[in-house]
Amino acid sequence: MRRINNPKDFWAGLFFMSFGLAAFLLSRAYAMGDATRMGPGYFPRALGVLLLVFGAVLSVRAVRSAKEPFAAWRLRPLLIVLLSLGIFCVALKWLGLVVSGIALIFIASMASTEFRWKAALVSGAVQSVFAVGLFVYGLKIPLSVWPAFMAGGR
Amino acid sequence: MDLLANLALGFGVAVTPINLLYAFIGVLVGTLIGVLPGIGPVATIAMLLPTTYALPPVTALIMLAGIYYGASYGGSTTAILVNLPGEMSSVVTVLDGHQMALQGRAGAALCVAALGSLFAGCVSTFVIAAFAPPLAEMALSFDAAEYFSLMVLGLVSAIALAHGSVLKAVLMTMLGLLLGTVGTDINTSVARFSFDVPELLDGIGFVAMTMGLFAFAEIAVNLEKTEVHNLCASRIDGLWIKWAEFKQAFPAILRGTAIGSALGIIPGGGATLAAFAAYTLEKRVAKDPSRFGKGAIEGVAGPESANNAGAQTSFIPMLTLGIPSNAVMALMVGALIIHDIQPGPDVMKNNPEMFWGLVASMWIGNLMLVVLNLPLVGIWVKLLRVPYRLLFPMILFCCAIGAYSTSNNIFDVWVAVVFGLLGYVFVKLGCEPAPLLLGYILGPMMEENLRRALVLSRGDFSVFVTRPMSLTMLILAGALLALVVAPSIRKKREVVFQDEG
Numbered sequence: 001m002r003r004i005n006n007p008k009d010f011w012a013g014l015f016f017m018s019f020g021l022a023a024f025l026l027s028r029a030y031a032m033g034d035a036t037r038m039g040p041g042y043f044p045r046a047l048g049v050l051l052l053v054f055g056a057v058l059s060v061r062a063v064r065s066a067k068e069p070f071a072a073w074r075l076r077p078l079l080i081v082l083l084s085l086g087i088f089c090v091a092l093k094w095l096g097l098v099v100s101g102i103a104l105i106f107i108a109s110m111a112s113t114e115f116r117w118k119a120a121l122v123s124g125a126v127q128s129v130f131a132v133g134l135f136v137y138g139l140k141i142p143l144s145v146w147p148a149f150m151a152g153g154r
Numbered sequence: 155m156d157l158l159a160n161l162a163l164g165f166g167v168a169v170t171p172i173n174l175l176y177a178f179i180g181v182l183v184g185t186l187i188g189v190l191p192g193i194g195p196v197a198t199i200a201m202l203l204p205t206t207y208a209l210p211p212v213t214a215l216i217m218l219a220g221i222y223y224g225a226s227y228g229g230s231t232t233a234i235l236v237n238l239p240g241e242m243s244s245v246v247t248v249l250d251g252h253q254m255a256l257q258g259r260a261g262a263a264l265c266v267a268a269l270g271s272l273f274a275g276c277v278s279t280f281v282i283a284a285f286a287p288p289l290a291e292m293a294l295s296f297d298a299a300e301y302f303s304l305m306v307l308g309l310v311s312a313i314a315l316a317h318g319s320v321l322k323a324v325l326m327t328m329l330g331l332l333l334g335t336v337g338t339d340i341n342t343s344v345a346r347f348s349f350d351v352p353e354l355l356d357g358i359g360f361v362a363m364t365m366g367l368f369a370f371a372e373i374a375v376n377l378e379k380t381e382v383h384n385l386c387a388s389r390i391d392g393l394w395i396k397w398a399e400f401k402q403a404f405p406a407i408l409r410g411t412a413i414g415s416a417l418g419i420i421p422g423g424g425a426t427l428a429a430f431a432a433y434t435l436e437k438r439v440a441k442d443p444s445r446f447g448k449g450a451i452e453g454v455a456g457p458e459s460a461n462n463a464g465a466q467t468s469f470i471p472m473l474t475l476g477i478p479s480n481a482v483m484a485l486m487v488g489a490l491i492i493h494d495i496q497p498g499p500d501v502m503k504n505n506p507e508m509f510w511g512l513v514a515s516m517w518i519g520n521l522m523l524v525v526l527n528l529p530l531v532g533i534w535v536k537l538l539r540v541p542y543r544l545l546f547p548m549i550l551f552c553c554a555i556g557a558y559s560t561s562n563n564i565f566d567v568w569v570a571v572v573f574g575l576l577g578y579v580f581v582k583l584g585c586e587p588a589p590l591l592l593g594y595i596l597g598p599m600m601e602e603n604l605r606r607a608l609v610l611s612r613g614d615f616s617v618f619v620t621r622p623m624s625l626t627m628l629i630l631a632g633a634l635l636a637l638v639v640a641p642s643i644r645k646k647r648e649v650v651f652q653d654e655g
Contacts, residue, residue, distance in 0.1 A: 008583055008584050009322070009583075011583060012322060012325075012585060015579070015583065016325045023332050023347075026347060027346070027347075030339075030344055030346060031342070031344070034613060035608050035613035036608060037609070038341075038604070038605045038608065039342065040341070040342045040344040043335060043604070044346060044347070047328055047331055047332045047335070050328050051325065051328050051332065054321065054325050054328070055325060058321050058325065061321075071582070073582060074378045077373075077374050078374035078578050081370060081373055081374050081377070081550065082370075082374075082571055082574060082575060084547075084550065085370070085550065085567065085570070085571045085574070086571060088554050088567065089554075089564050089567045092564055093564065097555075101551060104550065104551055104554060105547040105548070105551055108546070108550050108551075109547050111374075111377050111546075112377060112546070113377075114541075115543065116543075119543075119544065123544050124547070127548060127551055131551065131555060139208075139559070141555070141558070141559045141562065142562055143558070
């Protein structure tokens with residue numbers, strides 16, 4: 001690893017190549033056709049090959065290019081943000097907009113270095129009520145408001 | 155006069171109460187997100203797009219456009235007062251604008267920014283009205299081969315003007331094109347890359363994708379940094395501008411408007427590029443360039459006029475050719491398609507009220523923006539006190555509901571989550587997401603035109619170089635690519651030589 005001058009570009013190249021390879025392999029299931037009558041596989045496979053070639057160029061160039069080390073990755077905020085959204089996705093159907101909204105906002109707030117649980121809870125509650133008013137009653141988006149097990153839910 | 159008749163038609167559409175209301179909402183939201191750092195027009199437009207489904211297409215477009223050009227007004231306010239560009243397009247305004255504020259000339263800086271933008275907005279409205287019809291006329295004669303080459307040119311110029319590595323931008327575009335093939339192939343009805351997921355048969359939801367790439371990823375990256383505290387806004391002592399200062403700024407406004415209008419039209423251009431180019435130009439033509447960076451009023455007037463002009467004229471290629479020139483325009487294309495309008499030269503013929511209504515609304519929107527920004531500037535500055543820790547969960551929540559409402563299906567929220575992760579990786583690997591979005595939007599159109607061109611030519615690829623218009627566009631694309639690649643090769647070589655020497 002010490003020999004790669006620009007790991008950012010190197011991994012980016014591999015990243016694109018993995019997409020290219022996947023596209024190339026998966027599109028073998030679709031008819032290729034020829035230039036006159038292109039099948040559904042023609043365009044994706046061509047793109048797959050191009051991604052492989054240019055991705056390889058990027059990676060190879062990165063080995064000898066100007067030195068540029070990786071910036072540190074702090075994964076905690078990303079993971080909390082994605083987790084809060086994931087929980088929202090799972091919870092929405094069962095628990096309704098109010099509960100899952102509060103959960104989303106509360107959990108997401110933990111991603112900040114200055115998390116304050118009272119403020120997060122209040123802001124979650126206020127926004128959830130506001131969202132119900134705007135999206136469910138205003139824009140008539142079909143969403144359940146309250147948990148499914150509670151009677152009288154919309 | 156055709157032009158005047160068309161504009162009259164447009165104003166007739168734009169001044170209906172509902173369109174005035176939505177133009178106002180658009181510029182208000184635009185100013186708001188322009189002031190707030192950490193959320194840009196792309197994420198906002200994606201977030202609000204689902205709320206426009208029920209509106210008539212012209213009303214929807216008027217509001218979304220208002221967000222785009224409104225953001226550059228708001229962005230300049232914070233650039234001048236707190237040394238913090240709210241948007242990319244206001245980055246250069248910070249240099250001289252904030253210096254002016256420190257010298258107690260904040261009022262003059264805000265005034266010249268707003269008046270310059272207003273002037274540029276008025277002129278570029280006429281530029282659109284004058285240039286769009288002949289361009290659409292020309293595009294009507296295009297065949298599949300020309301369209302394909304035009305899209306190549308559009309993508310190449312977007313690549314050429316992207317920040318950072320050209321090669322990475324090329325790869326991002328290709329990945330975007332590839333993502334565009336997901337879903338049912340329209341010619342053969344074969345489901346591609348759908349992995350037996352029924353939701354993927356219609357392709358990846360582009361609203362969800364944009365939210366993930368632009369909003370979620372950016373939030374995750376922002377949260378890695380520690381929050382900036384104590385934003386200290388400069389005092390504003392009255393909103394006036396001295397006649398001498400205005401005389402000094404006016405030529406810069408003219409130049410900024412001209413360069414902004416020109417750079418907006420070319421694919422890949424838009425507000426940000428226009429602002430940077432205008433600042434460079436002002437420095438070049440100034441008698442004493444050393445004044446720049448120390449509060450030169452031209453350094454505010456030029457870029458602020460240019461970014462507004464560029465924001466507006468970038469609608470020209472989108473509305474007349476169907477080619478989006480930046481990420482915001484890609485979203486506009488998506489919005490039109492949702493409303494069953496295929497962007498392209500037919501829009502002006504089949505939906506003249508929509509086209510001219512939008513153009514006229516920009517002029518009205520600019521007037522509203524001056525009122526919103528000059529007398530009410532204090533309110534916007536107060537908004538900066540809202541801490542990011544309260545703001546970002548709100549953005550997440552709105553995006554989640556917005557993504558859900560595109561098809562009333564939780565699947566789209568999952569798509570946004572996946573693209574949020576991808577977007578984060580892209581940022582960390584130094585890859586700009588905008589070319590990917592352009593590729594994604596143009597992908598299906600490009601494949602379709604490629605197929606059609608080759609069916610017509612019986613599989614002969616030379617059709618792209620034997621038709622003169624198509625050849626011209628490919629040569630332009632090639633020249634542009636050569637132009638941006640050449641110096642970077644030279645630079646790389648210098649670096650290699652330094653390493654060895």
